[in-house]
Amino acid sequence: MSALLETRPLSPPGARAVAKQRFVPRAPHSTRLGRVVDSLRWPLGIYTTPVVLFVLWEVVSRLGWLPETIAPAPTTILHAGYELYQRGELIPSLTTSLGRAGTGLAIGLAVGVTAGVLGGLLRSGEYLFNGVFQILHTIPLLAILPLMIVWFGIDELTKVLLISFGAAVPMYLNLFAAIRGVDHRLVEMARSAGAGRFRQITRVLLPGALPGFLVGLRFSLGYSVLGLVAAELVNVDQGIGFLINRAQTYLQTDQVFFGLVVYAVLGLLADQLVRVLERVLLAWRPGYEAS
């Protein structure tokens, strides 16, 4: 035994010099300039670039290098929004637009989720819905607006239906793929553990499809805003699209820009909503551990 366990020194005889690399904690900048540069690095995260652009835009406008009618300064745009608010036009228009988007979104999501769940869970559901939605998916959202006007007129119905169409299709496609994409080994596990069909659906398939559902929701929200913009260019007397149209007619570029700002904010809010949902619903993912 002792012979087997005998130890020998590890360094071989006549060892040559080995090139080495040493790792130590990163040292803070010693020069004052270096410290200033460090503190200036992306102070606002991903919003640094937009803020810098806005500041540049403002400066260039103030210097008179940009004509008012082409691109008014950011402060002018905000002022235009404030004026609309004071004249009592902004809030009713905003409510109308949000009402349209909300109604359309609700109908679209209801259809998309129902069809997606049935299509994902049932073979007959797949045959019933998949072909239709795949075909609808290939039609550009804006291209069906003329047909909808012929069918449903130029009133609210067309607007709401256009938005629901935009919301339903991506929700169906993503939800269907997500349910079918759940790891079949987990379904097999649940089945062999004695879980009934109901538990397989509520504990395995639907929670497993949740990440895909949220992707679908993000697309649906995006397309519903797109649908809203298109719908509000047709026969409106209220709404953000109406404000933009009217401002264009009277060459009030600041109000046009303000309308765009409202749409952008709506889009950002929708995105933030999905992010919050992800944080809450996907807490089990290692990436979301912190919350």
Place this chain on the structure above:
Amino acid sequence: MTSPASTARHAGADQVSVRVRDVVRRFGPRQVLDGLDLSIARSEFVVLLGPSGCGKSTLLRLLAGLDLPDGGEVEVPRERAIVFQGDRLLPWQRVWRNVTIGLRGPDPKARALEVLAEVGLSERANAWPKTLSGGEAQRVALARALVTEPDLVLLDEPFSALDAITRLHMHDLVRRLHQRHGAAMLLVTHDVAEAIALGDRILVMDQGRIGSSYSVRLSDEDRRSSQEREDLRGRLLADLGLAGRR
């Protein structure tokens, strides 16, 4: 002592947990199971040993009801559970919810916590599965299998992805659980040491049938190291066509 024994030793109809008669299973032209017979007594721990691709997992899937035979007959208890090679935990449910996936009856959480205590994971009951180590995850899988008090537990190479030290701990745990719950267990493996550590009876697969069968009556101590253990190991290796490579 070890000795070859026939399965006929376990007579008596209700003493038998599993009965497989003349089972055939083909995949295309390949006859994976070819007239296989097997019976497992109540509370017996049977280890099915064989190289990969010999059809042992196919047999296990037939016993689990996840696959149907092309010929012959399979009779198994209605209450059965499987421990798979991977842990197959639902990442979106906390550990104790994973344990109750197939559980019916009142107060499932209390039952889950009881079984989790048996596998030594009480304090991880509220953890997310992704935060568990490999050994912990496989212990949750064991708890999930045992919580319904099944009459038969099928284990499909459950420890093959674990490191050697964790695997030894798991062997002790499984033997303890087997003694406490008294369910019949069938473990499929390609690891000779694992077979000796666990089995009351070790079966070696050969050409789609049970080639040879060894009853193991060794104390826990002798299973770890003894002359009988080495003899048995030698015979099992010979049956696997690996004689002399000790």
